[in-house]
Amino acid sequence: MSRRNFVGAAAATAATVAAFSLTGCGSNGSGDTKSDAKEDKAETKALSGTITAVGSTALQPLCEAAAEQFMEKNSGVQITVQGGGSGQGITQITQGAVQIGNSDVFAEAKVKDTADLKKIADNKVCIVGMGPIVNKDVTVDDLTIDQLKSIFTGEVTNWKEVGGADAAITVINRASGSGTRATFEAAVLGDTKVPDTFKPQEQDSSGTAAKMVASTPGAISYLAFSYYDDTVKALKVGGVEPKEANVEDNSWTIWAYEHMYTAADPDEATKAFIEYMMSDDVQGELVEAQGYIPVSGMKVEKDASGKVTKK
Structure with missing residues (x-):
C-alpha cells in the first residue's frame, strides 16, 4: 500500500486523501477496507508451525540438512529430525504422532490395514x-x-x-x-x-x-x-x-526410494517443507552433495512388491 503525503494541504483535504488511500489500497476497487485488510494480511502472513520427522537413519542426514536450510528461510517453523528406523517412522505417521515418517521401504511392507494406508501420503524424495x-x-x-x-x-x-x-x-x-x-x-x-x-x-x-x-x-x-x-x-x-x-540403471541392485510419509492432508508447514524437498534447492544441489540420487535420474522404477521395470 502506498502512502501519499500532501504538504500544506487543508485538514479537510488531508482527511479526504487519507480516506481515499484506505479505500483504494485493494485491487478490487470495492472500498471494502475489512476485505482489503484480510487480503493484505494473508499475503504477508509468515509460515509457522512445528514439524517432527522420525524414522529412517539412512535418510536422516539429508532430512537434517534440508531442514536447516528450510528453517533459515522460514524462521517461524521449527523442524526436529530423529532416527529410530523406518518401522518407527511408518508406525508414528500412521498413528498421527508425528508430521513426517521417514522410511527406506514402502509403507505397504509394514502396514497391512488399508484404512491406515489411506491416512498417509507417500513422497519419494530421492533414491x-x-x-x-x-x-x-x-x-x-x-x-x-x-x-x-x-x-x-x-x-x-x-x-x-x-x-x-x-x-x-x-x-x-x-x-x-x-x-x-x-x-x-x-x-x-x-x-x-x-x-x-x-x-x-x-x-x-x-x-x-x-x-x-x-x-x-x-x-x-x-x-x-x-x-x-x-x-x-x-x-x-x-x-x-x-x-x-x-x-x-539397476546394475547395482541394492537400492531403495527414500519416502517421507505425511498425513493425507498435511498441515501448511509440513506441506511447504515437502515441496521444498522437491525443489531445485534440494533436488538440484543437496541430494547429490549428501550422497543420494535424484529420482529424476533413474532409468528404472520399483514398485511396492520390489518389482523393477524400465521407465
Whole structure:
C-alpha cells in the first residue's frame, strides 16, 4: 500500500486523501477496507508451525540438512529430525504422532490395514544406494551376491572362505525395524531364511553400525552410500562398483526410494517443507552433495512388491 503525503494541504483535504488511500489500497476497487485488510494480511502472513520427522537413519542426514536450510528461510517453523528406523517412522505417521515418517521401504511392507494406508501420503524424495562395507583391514574387495548371502546367514564365518585372509568374520546387522536392513536382505537374501542359531550383533542406527565396523577387525555390515567415508571400505558386488550411475540403471541392485510419509492432508508447514524437498534447492544441489540420487535420474522404477521395470 502506498502512502501519499500532501504538504500544506487543508485538514479537510488531508482527511479526504487519507480516506481515499484506505479505500483504494485493494485491487478490487470495492472500498471494502475489512476485505482489503484480510487480503493484505494473508499475503504477508509468515509460515509457522512445528514439524517432527522420525524414522529412517539412512535418510536422516539429508532430512537434517534440508531442514536447516528450510528453517533459515522460514524462521517461524521449527523442524526436529530423529532416527529410530523406518518401522518407527511408518508406525508414528500412521498413528498421527508425528508430521513426517521417514522410511527406506514402502509403507505397504509394514502396514497391512488399508484404512491406515489411506491416512498417509507417500513422497519419494530421492533414491538411496546401499551396500556392504568392511573394516579396512579386510583384504577382500569384491563379493558376489551368493557370497554375501553365505556370510549374512552364518554359513561362511572366515574371510579365507571368500578369498581373503585367515580371519574371523564379524557380522554387524541393523535392528529388525530398519529399512536399510530390509532393503539389503531383500536384495541379498531374497527368500532365504536366517537360521535361528545365527545371532549377529545388531545396531540401531547407520552411524553406530559404521563406527562398529571401523573399530572391529574382520567386521562387515551394510550402509547407505550417504554414510560411506574413509573409515571403512566399501565392497564391489559381482564386479559392480557402488556408484550412482550403476544404481540408476539397476546394475547395482541394492537400492531403495527414500519416502517421507505425511498425513493425507498435511498441515501448511509440513506441506511447504515437502515441496521444498522437491525443489531445485534440494533436488538440484543437496541430494547429490549428501550422497543420494535424484529420482529424476533413474532409468528404472520399483514398485511396492520390489518389482523393477524400465521407465
